[in-house]
Amino acid sequence: MEENKQQIDIELSHDIAQGIYANLAIITHSSSEFILDFVRVVPGVPKAEVKSRIIMSPEHAKRLLWALQDNIRKYEQTYRKITLPEEPQNPPVFPLDLEPHGQA
Template sequence: MSDEKKHKAEKGKINIELDDTVAEGTYSNLAIINHSVSEFVVDFVNIMPGRPKSKVKSRIILTPQHAKRLLKALGDNIHKFEQAHGEIRDYEKSPVPLNFGPTGQA
């Protein structure tokens, strides 16, 4: 490849870094979504049985255009997943009640 073509090819690439802490990820079993005229806010929470209080683990703020792109990308990925692994069953009622009932005792 000529230097000019190589330069053009490299110019269109985005260098995205992923540090070790972010690469580990954060587990979430609840997403709370709010929006205004200019942004969508998605709060990811991990609620656990017997814990009456939970904290937001991560907050992502998106423009409406990026929220719509995320919806499309997530839909495409779910479709590909189901083609490979079968239908993802949804629950009519959430299996994770928000109150979790009384705390257990040892």
């Protein structure tokens, strides 16, 4: 049976298209959602800032995992194998203070 695939017109604003750099991802979850915090850690600066927070359902988190695995496989076939050191240099100390400090 043929699946009906609906095309979605996705708009990408100029500001979002610029992107945000993050060099640390912190992932937490509950029974109903996954929370991905993207953080920029600057060497020598004792405080890091969450630049973006994405909240998604467990099903979408699994789809993201599959998409990342597929894209990493394609990247490594085209460019080079991505290697990681055995132990990260200067790993962040947990728990990080990610609680909001302002009031709405």
